[in-house]
Amino acid sequence: MKQHPTPFSADDPSARTGGCGGRRKRREKMLEASEIRLLMLHFLSQHAAHGYELIKSVEELSKGEYAPSPGIIYPNLTLLEEMEAIEVLDAQAARKAYRLTAAGEALLADNRETVSRLITRLSTLAILVNNRSIPAVEQAIYGLKVALNQRLAQEDISDAALQTLIAALHDAAEKITHS
Numbered sequence: 001m002k003q004h005p006t007p008f009s010a011d012d013p014s015a016r017t018g019g020c021g022g023r024r025k026r027r028e029k030m031l032e033a034s035e036i037r038l039l040m041l042h043f044l045s046q047h048a049a050h051g052y053e054l055i056k057s058v059e060e061l062s063k064g065e066y067a068p069s070p071g072i073i074y075p076n077l078t079l080l081e082e083m084e085a086i087e088v089l090d091a092q093a094a095r096k097a098y099r100l101t102a103a104g105e106a107l108l109a110d111n112r113e114t115v116s117r118l119i120t121r122l123s124t125l126a127i128l129v130n131n132r133s134i135p136a137v138e139q140a141i142y143g144l145k146v147a148l149n150q151r152l153a154q155e156d157i158s159d160a161a162l163q164t165l166i167a168a169l170h171d172a173a174e175k176i177t178h179s
Contacts, residue, residue, distance in 0.1 A: 036068055038115050039057075051096075087099060
């Protein structure tokens with residue numbers, strides 16, 4: 001088997017962070033590339049699949065709230081194939097279907113706990129979205145955003161005012177956590 005750097009580490013170089021130019025920030029990624037690879041191995045352990053089917057499997061798991069892009073799925077299929085964790089069923093077919101190899105089964109077995117956490121995390125997305133869309137919750141979130149943005153849009157905010165604002169946000173987070 002080919003030797004590759006730890007493909008499922010938290011410091012995965014294929015998982016970029018940070019923002020676009022200037023002060024604009026990118027939206028937080030749902031899953032790291034290493035997590036996507038584990039999910040792909042999980043689904044391929046159940047049955048052979050094409051890339052599109054893997055995208056749909058993740059989307060179904062999250063009840064439609066998240067679907068990885070082809071730009072993350074297909075390069076990771078190639079990487080998993082190079083790692084000999086998966087193989088193509090029929091190289092002559094118009095669409096490549098992949099299946100798990102013994103090496104892939106071993107990687108999956110070594111990461112069962114992580115896979116379980118990922119499945120739970122994606123499965124609960126629909127609950128989060130449903131609760132966040134309760135009108136009173138939506139209004140409260142909107143009101144907080146408006147107040148925060150209005151205050152932070154003011155020039156020359158004193159250090160004392162910033163510390164009060166930060167403390168209020170920390171207090172709110174603490175109360176929400178323990179509610």
